[in-house]
Amino acid sequence: NAGVMQNPRHLVRRRGQEARLRCSPMKGHSHVYWYRQLPEEGLKFMVYLQKENIIDESGMPKERFSAEFPKEGPSILRIQQVVRGDSAAYFCASSPGPPPTYEQYFGPGTRLTVT
């Protein structure tokens, strides 16, 4: 059973461009979470999604950030008009059921660099 897959692993964008980060959960997992890790910081929760639904987006910045988890295909975290402060590692996690009963399995992350 393949683990959580994220791509790309590294992404470089210029200020003002759009960044699209993809996350394929583990097989059989319908719950997806996105976290952001700034240098020297712990992971910060951004959003929790189930198939086709956003359950909790309390950690998402109000502007420029959006997330989706369609019926088919990976979950996408989209950052529009990126700024230098968006440079971070973005981790996706998945679980077969709701937290915290079910463990969240993390992917390897996408490291976004904004130049």
Added chain:
Amino acid sequence: QQQVKQSPQSLIVQKGGISIINCAYENTAFDYFPWYQQFPGKGPALLIAIRPDVSEKKEGRFTISFNKSAKQFSLHIMDSQPGDSATYFCAASITGSGYALNFGKGTSLLVTP
């Protein structure tokens, strides 16, 4: 604000020694306390977790100690090995209300040969 405070920021331990990492929290509604291990370039992986109905949980060389009255919990790594060198994160969450894992800032552990 940081809901879970973790210390120390970095730790160097000799092989065979005991590594101790501490975390403190304020929100008494937290009822799930996991520890994650992260190697460079990888995502965090769950190491061990505890709920407040027990004061200690042991899995192999890893032990969580939990002090509900002090609102503190700690990770002890016995007989530390160079392969344990990684960043360790404590976290806390609330069952049934909110879904976020609230992470500490992490402790970078180096175990020297």
